[in-house]
Amino acid sequence: MDGEANLPARAADFAVRPTGETTPSSTSSTLSSSSSPPGLIRHVQAAFKRHRSLGTMQSKDVKPRRMTVPSRALHPTVHSTADTRNSEESDPARGGCAVKRSTVQNLQSKDVVSRVKGTEDDPSITVPSISATITQSSDGGGCNASEMQIDQQKHGTCDKDKDVMPLPNVESQIDRLKKVQFSLGETVISQGPPDGMATELWKLSSHFSSLALTETGWNHPDIEASNAKRTALVQDHLQQFKNFLNQPATAQSSGIGTSCATTTSVHSTSAPMLNSTTHTSRSERDEVPQLAVEPPGHLKTNRLSVAQGSRLRSPEPSRKENIAMSDRQAAITDEASMSGNDAPVEDKKHCSSTEEENKMEKEVKIHKEPFSNINPSSQGISASADNGVHSQEQLIRESSLNVKMESSQSGKQQKAGSSRGTSVSRKRNYDPDCFFKVNGKLYQRLGKIGSGGSSEVHKVISSDCTIYALKKIKLKGRDYATAYGFCQEIGYLNRLKGKDNIIQLIDYEVTDKTLLQEVMSGSMNNKDGRVKDDGYIYMVLEYGEIDLARMLSQKWKELDNSDKNIDENWLRFYWQQILLAVSTIHEERIVHSDLKPANFLLVKGSLKLIDFGIAKAISSDTTNIQRDSQVGTLSYMSPEAFMCNESDANGNVIKCGRPSDIWSLGCILYQMVYGRTPFSEYKTFWTKFKVITDPNHEITYEPVSNPWLLDLMKKCLAWDRSQRWRIPQLLQHPFLVPPVPSLISQSQGQGYEMVRIISEACGGHQESSELCSQLRQVLEEPMSVLKSQSMVTSRDQQCMLLSHMSKLCLQIRQHLAKSDLGQNE
């Protein structure tokens, strides 16, 4: 473990940034939300965490800090004490995920039941349990709840290519379904039959409810006996219901201005889910029956259960419900509005008058409420559900206008009790503790992944059920140069879009638009001073499951319990990926400057490079980057990174370039091989500084079974940066591209025999014997020849070897010819 806790630094001189080195036995951060979301949301989050393998978030290990050290601070005569800040707090929640699993499941199931029972208070659960059955019917599966659950299980992923969100086990789902249906059944009955067009529907719902009630005796033999009959009956009813829903709608969801439209709110109670609630304005309720159709409990998931334009009746939502609904509506409104405009989005044309507001209230409103109530892990999206999601999303798109209008309405509802006309700030339209908004799109926060020296990174889910990482950088109080640097990360990530081994930037927003503009145009005018406004940078990034630091930590924990060495193939596999990632940026003339295990993330089995916070592009006329200060993470910083801008023995200014990254790679490789970084025994900043900048300091290499591995580490950790290998060479190093053993042994066997014959033929001639022994040495230790040469690729190495050998052979031949001649004379 790098004991960097004692690093000396004066706060003023060293900006020590905690970053990501992980060493096997240390501890660090974290998966804790800084602010606890409400109960249900917490359960959602917990469920997501549950489905991530242990430790898939930020390493729990102590991470070395990234340093920003002004040059003057580096003079060895300056004595300072380390800034031992380690801003990464250990978060037991991460490690504790698995332990808490059962508790979470219990909570979830309790939660589902209690939530459903509390229907009256929950506007998202409005009336009967029809929807689940409807969805199922499309699969031809009747209304057998267990089948439905199994179907959900079968298709329990959000998207094949996206994060899998497995469902809890089938039995518990069925069990919960029974409870849910029972509860909903009670609700239906207590509500009594509506009149008008929905009477038929009510009958159906009552029927289902009564079925659901009977399902409390789910396995009773009597009930089983009548199952077939009931199923047929239900299917019949379903058909009727479908026909009902398929009626030409007089009030379509997009029916702006139609006086008889029903308002349909599609709530996705968690990202993969959409449930629908239909309600109408007071004036409409008298004329048009309305129905709120809600899938039961967790079966709300993924289902759009109300056809748009259905003119159905449901009990009037209470004011409380309305307010709660409007919160959700507002949330989805934000999500639906992609404009990024801070003003509430609304269709002024239709919102200008009270009359039109009334109309609007009657319209079918589609909202997607991605993030409430339900455990997303139980959102297994069945085939039907999947379709459901798509159709819902389509619906949402199609109804975006309505959604926008809903926004204005919901704003007003929110303000119930206060002046109706008061406009509602967009900021209040969603809970900032639970959501992030980037360019008008909402992302629900699922948990904090980690925090770097400059940022917080959160796991989030988008409205299309994709998991992302959201990096939030607070700019307030930072100097502009630093803020520019952070913005530049966006530039680099944009430049590296489409590169497989670089984490992908999905979206971003810099709240300080001028700053972004300046960075993008390369005209940084305001270099002095600090950012005063409450500026943030948000970056939505491809999500990485685990970082290399954590992987190494796990690997070494495994190895500690056994007497095995690190698996060379494992090493080879990830080392190659690391090289390829760095090769990508070096080809783009970008020097990362902060390469360390924590900055390589595993995404679907491949390592991807992250954190371009201090990366720099090499300008076209040079091979180096210009830095005003020393930056990096101590344990991985190259000698030239420490000595940046100082003069070397020849009076040349020391600069950093690609070789600086190669040194960091050497440190990473060393750590992969030995479980610690090369200078880990030097605990303080100054001792580290001293040994790393000392050209005569010899790094200790414990013996390893593969000499090529040793050679590789040395090639990366050559003190003299001009001696360090470049990525293309490293990719061809014999550790990665081993020479074919059979050929070696074959050629060696034949070679030895040949040398023996020649030696005999030379008959003890001194010069010839000398040449023969050289030839033999080449055959025995080809590297002894190659080491003195600076080769480019292994093919070049082979060619050099051959030419060296043939030179020797030629000389021996000449000697032999001479000695032949002498003998003949």
Ligand SMILES: Nc1ncnc2c1ncn2[C@@H]1O[C@H](COP(=O)(O)OP(=O)(O)OP(=O)(O)O)[C@@H](O)[C@H]1O
């Ligand atoms: N796309 C992502 N997916 C998953 N986790 C991520 C992602 N990006 C960052 N992280 C996690 O958050 C941590 C901090 O992220 P990052 O290194 O980008 O922030 P930073 O503020 O630049 O950190 P530092 O300055 O300390 O290196 C990472 O070590 C990683 O564990």
